[in-house]
Amino acid sequence: NAGVTQTPKFRILKIGQSMTLQCTQDMNHNYMYWYRQDPGMGLKLIYYSVGAGITDKGEVPNGYNVSRSTTEDFPLRLELAAPSQTSVYFCASSYSSASGDDEQFFGPGTRLTVL
Amino acid sequence: RKEVEQDPGPFNVPEGATVAFNCTYSNSASQSFFWYRQDCRKEPKLLMSVYSSGNEDGRFTAQLNRASQYISLLIRDSKLSDSATYLCVVNSVDSNSGYALNFGKGTSLLVTP
Numbered sequence: 135n136a137g138v139t140q141t142p143k144f145r146i147l148k149i150g151q152s153m154t155l156q157c158t159q160d161m162n163h164n165y166m167y168w169y170r171q172d173p174g175m176g177l178k179l180i181y182y183s184v185g186a187g188i189t190d191k192g193e194v195p196n197g198y199n200v201s202r203s204t205t206e207d208f209p210l211r212l213e214l215a216a217p218s219q220t221s222v223y224f225c226a227s228s229y230s231s232a233s234g235d236d237e238q239f240f241g242p243g244t245r246l247t248v249l
Numbered sequence: 250r251k252e253v254e255q256d257p258g259p260f261n262v263p264e265g266a267t268v269a270f271n272c273t274y275s276n277s278a279s280q281s282f283f284w285y286r287q288d289c290r291k292e293p294k295l296l297m298s299v300y301s302s303g304n305e306d307g308r309f310t311a312q313l314n315r316a317s318q319y320i321s322l323l324i325r326d327s328k329l330s331d332s333a334t335y336l337c338v339v340n341s342v343d344s345n346s347g348y349a350l351n352f353g354k355g356t357s358l359l360v361t362p
Contacts, residue, residue: 169352176253176336176352177293193349224292235281235340238350240292 135160138241140225146247147215155210155244157225165228166208167192167238168200170221177224183208215248222246252276255337255353263361266327270356272320272337282313284322285336287355293336296322327360334358 141156159166164185169177179192183202197219199211208227212219223244228236255272262268274282282299297304299311299320310323320337337353 174257174354176354178352179349235298237283237295237298240294242292 137161138225138227138239140223140241140244142244143242144245146249147212148249149215149217151215152211152213153215153246155212155223155225155246157208157210157241158206159208159225159227159239159241160206161227161229161239162205163227163229163239164205165230165236166202167226167228168198168208168210169224169226170194170219171224171243172221180210180223212246217248220246220248252341252351253337253339253353255335255356257354257356259357259359261359261361262327264327264329266360267323267325268327268358269324270322270335270337270358272322272339272353274318274320274337274339274341274351276339276341276351277315277318279318279339279341281340282311282320283338284309284311284320285338285352287334287336289333293352296335324358327358329360329362332358332360 138159167182168180171177178194181200183189189200225241226238228238253274284296285293286296287293299313303312308325312321334355334357336355339351
């Protein structure tokens with residue numbers, strides 16, 4: 135199993151550009167998550183999904199959109215990139231997490247810089 | 250008050266030393282507790298869950314004090330490979346998301362020869 139994979143690894147965007155961060159997991163996990171990690175800060179939840187066709191906002195959803203058309207894929211869309219979105223983005227998945235006690239498996243991250 | 254607070258360190262310790270990290274959380278309704286490890290420029294990985302009775306995994310011991318809302322991680326006989334950032338993670342019920350995993354900012358450990 136490859137686990138959780140993310141592409142691209144690095145990206146530089148200009149202000150106002152858009153892009154999609156890809157995330158795929160091959161563990162047949164129901165739950166998937168997007169986090170951002172700013173330097174010296176804890177991970178913040180952007181969006182999460184409890185299954186195909188179901189998504190919900192996390193703590194910091196503004197400026198982002200997600201979709202979950204399949205169990206495996208959970209892309210994160212940035213519209214109109216802003217410097218405040220410069221961060222490292224981690225995708226994660228877990229088998230089930232009705233109570234939040236399942237281990238989350240993280241992808242390697244995407245380092246995004248918006249100039 | 251932040252949800253999860255940790256001493257950021259860095260903790261610089263020699264090989265073989267014992268080091269302890271502390272973490273406090275603000276939501277008394279929290280149900281699940283974890284320590285994750287994050288190497289430099291890498292993704293977080295689960296180190297261990299933390300149970301009410303305390304638990305041990307080799308050189309690592311985690312303890313939970315619900316009354317004081319306090320979690321600890323003890324590393325014995327430190328190895329160079331233990332150098333990393335240790336993230337305290339606590340779940341809590343969130344009105345928007347049903348539950349949320351709250352990550353501390355992490356405690357940095359450097360083990361030196």
